Amino acid sequence: xxxxxxxxxVAPANVGIANPESDVLSLIITRPEDKAxxxxxxxxxxxxxxxxxxxxxxxxxxxVFKLLTERGLDEKQALMLSDSSGEGVRQFYLVxxxxxxxxxxxxxxxxxxxxxxxxxxxxxxxxxxxAKNPEASRAMLEEILIGLARTGIRExxxxxxxxxxxxxxxxxxxxxxxxxxxxxxxxFH
Numbered sequence: 001x002x003x004x005x006x007x008x009x010v011a012p013a014n015v016g017i018a019n020p021e022s023d024v025l026s027l028i029i030t031r032p033e034d035k036a037x038x039x040x041x042x043x044x045x046x047x048x049x050x051x052x053x054x055x056x057x058x059x060x061x062x063x064v065f066k067l068l069t070e071r072g073l074d075e076k077q078a079l080m081l082s083d084s085s086g087e088g089v090r091q092f093y094l095v096x097x098x099x100x101x102x103x104x105x106x107x108x109x110x111x112x113x114x115x116x117x118x119x120x121x122x123x124x125x126x127x128x129x130x131a132k133n134p135e136a137s138r139a140m141l142e143e144i145l146i147g148l149a150r151t152g153i154r155e156x157x158x159x160x161x162x163x164x165x166x167x168x169x170x171x172x173x174x175x176x177x178x179x180x181x182x183x184x185x186x187x188f189h
Contacts, residue, residue, distance in 0.1 A: 026155045027172045029165060029189035030124070032062040038124035038157040039089055042111060042144075044097040048072020055092060056083045065126050065161055068094065078110050091120075101130065104140050112147045123148060124157035142171055146178040149185070165189060 030038075041061065045068040052073065058064045073079075073094070081092040093114050100107040115123065125145065130137045148156060158168045169189055176185045 024184045024186065025149050025153060027175070027185060027187045028155060028157045029168050029172065029187070030061075030157050030159050031165065032060075032159075032161065038122050038155070040091045040093070040118075040120045040122060041124040041126070041157075041159075042093045042115075043068055043095075043126045044100060044128065045069070045075065045094045046072035046097050047074075047076070049074055052079070052081050055081055056085075056090065061124065061126075061159060062161065064092070065128075065159065069128055078107075078114075080114070097130075100127075100140060101133075101136075104136070104143075108140065108144050108147060111144055112151075115148060115151055115153070119152060121153060122155040122157070123153055124159060126159035126161050128162060138167075138171065142174050142178065145171065145175045149175055149179055149183060 038061075041064070043065055048071045050067055050071045050073050052075070054067060055064055055073075058067060075094075076096065078093070078095045078099070081094065083090045093111065095107050095110060099110075125141075125148070127137065127141045127144070145156070145158075158172060160168045169187070172185075172187050176187070179185065
């Protein structure tokens with residue numbers, strides 16, 4: 001359903017398909033009290049007893065990530081959750097935190113392959129920091145953010161959650177440095 005204008009294909013508005021030639025990325029730091037208008041979130045979950053339906057029963061992203069990190073999901077592998085029953089589509093790509101701890105490269109690869117296949121233009125990310133290994137957690141978050149920034153994403157929402165603004169802002173600045181001028185970065189906080 002694309003329109004042709006002067007021989008050029010133009011995608012309809014709000015389709016959410018990424019433009020790989022986009023050279024500007026907006027990093028939007030989102031606090032728990034902010035309303036993040038982001039339809040696609042990536043995060044971790046711990047093994048637990050909550051069902052996938054419970055994720056969509058929650059309106060606020062803060063409550064979703066609290067459920068994922070405190071109660072956990074009754075799942076064992078990475079999963080995509082999608083709900084189109086409301087006004088728009090809400091999606092979550094969730095990876096078990098044990099995979100991130102055991103094989104950081106595999107977790108990163110799964111996330112980046114999924115994003116490359118789906119080509120969203122707006123993504124939200126929240127990975128809490130493992131208190132037992134905060135440096136590894138920060139390194140993984142930054143590696144994934146740099147990988148995501150190299151895709152056609154135009155807006156990358158970084159949820160502060162329990163991390164705090166300073167930790168997320170510092171990660172955003174290291175991402176900017178890690179891109180080494182290959183993409184213009186705008187950071188909003």
